Amino acid sequence: MCSQEGEGYSLLKEYANGFMVSQVLFAACELGVFELLAEALEPLDSAAVSSHLGSSPQGTELLLNTCVSLKLLQADVRGGKAVYANTELASTYLVRGSPRSQRDMLLYAGRTAYVCWRHLAEAVRSEDERLQFMQGLQDVWRLEGATVLAAFDLSPFPLICDLGGGSGALAKACVSLYPGCRAIVFDIPGVVQIAKRHFSASEDERISFHEGDFFKDALPEADLYILARVLHDWTDAKCSHLLQRVYRACRTGGGILVIESLLDTDGRGPLTTLLYSLNMLVQTEGRERTPAEYRALLGPAGFRDVRCRRTGGTYDAVLARK
Ligand SMILES: C[S@@+](CC[C@H](N)C(=O)[O-])C[C@H]1O[C@@H](n2cnc3c(N)ncnc32)[C@H](O)[C@@H]1O
Known part of the structure; x- marks a missing residue:
């Protein structure tokens, strides 16, 4: 049925899910995923990331894989386990201290602007x-x-x-x-x-x-x-x-x-x-x-x-x- 709906429906889903994509980016910045992977001497598996961040193993793995899908992280398989590293995009724009870092802007967007946007309809009204x-x-x-x-x-x-x-x-x-x-x-x-x-x-x-x-x-x-x-x-x-x-x-x-x-x-x-x-x-x-x-x-x-x-x-x- 989905395939019959065509381009309009795909576009609609893309718009509707846009907030989830933003939240993945904001959450990964907030948790310090990109800093951790930038400072690690080698790519880390999700258990190591969750232990460093003090986050749940299952949630961390899901977040890391979603970041891979969004091209924020890259994954390789070593010894049968996925290990994660920053992509060039993340190293350039998401890591604190990079000369082109946008991290503070993203933290502001996630912590403040996002909350205000919750009230967009009221603001227009x-x-x-x-x-x-x-x-x-x-x-x-x-x-x-x-x-x-x-x-x-x-x-x-x-x-x-x-x-x-x-x-x-x-x-x-x-x-x-x-x-x-x-x-x-x-x-x-x-x-x-x-x-x-x-x-x-x-x-x-x-x-x-x-x-x-x-x-x-x-x-x-x-x-x-x-x-x-x-x-x-x-x-x-x-x-x-x-x-x-x-x-x-x-x-x-x-x-x-x-x-x-x-x-x-x-x-x-x-x-x-x-x-x-x-x-x-x-x-x-x-x-x-x-x-x-x-x-x-x-x-x-x-x-x-x-x-x-x-x-x-x-x-x-x-x-x-x-
Ligand atoms: C807290 S209200 C106080 C209103 C009124 N003086 C009173 O005591 O009821 C602040 C007022 O400043 C006005 N205001 C805010 N920025 C302004 C600006 N840049 N130029 C002119 N008025 C402004 C707002 O529209 C609002 O009416």
Whole structure:
């Protein structure tokens, strides 16, 4: 029956089994098969490989034979037993220390990228997921937005730009609390489009939306830039780069308001902030920071008069001036 199915069916099976081929490659790299065979003085049989690697005899033999079939290993028979050695492909690309080694890339692909690809369908369906994330973020500002925005008097700043402002929920809380002010919400195009379709901030005439990449594109000129739950997504180096860009765009006499959950000075509390920091570790390249760590980012970017205020709520405020 298979033979009647023709080329289409063969192609389909090849695609469907592609992940198994990748996993054989990743597993052999992870276990150190290619290193072991590179360092051995002669080809090794599967019992020797499994004993060196501490792996199961049966699983190891199967893996080695599959690697032979994939041309990653070659097998010869000596004394009635199969012995294995690296092929040229493996010696060139899979062994640590080879000048053309791709081993680290394969380990990354196997450990990290492969796990993310498990969620490809959800990612493609992501408008729903993004919308849900934005709704989740908005929920907090409905309850805590006014408190955090009242930590400092923002009335001297008539034009506010909320960078990475998402749905516009915080901008909306801002124009309600400070009736004299207008706000620009700056975010990536996909987020701005969802905000315009689904969130009420876009109907408020005091709020406008601006699409862009805050690491690359020109930032709108404003008196005050808000960065709420943005810096915690990024490494110190990327935060510094962003803060320098904000400093350059900011009007003289203007300021920056960083809204984040502040860690205690010794970095050992509050528990909620520590948990958020672990959440950042799992999901992003960032972390939560202490007041001193925010000062150390803001000062070198050019900002002065850095003041930190704990609100008693989930999020705190750091205001600095240009
Ligand atoms: C954790 S969310 C915080 C959203 C909002 N400030 C809040 O507190 O609810 C981070 C925001 O930064 C935006 N963002 C990430 N990278 C960006 C970039 N390169 N340029 C502009 N916005 C970006 C995301 O789209 C997202 O809306």
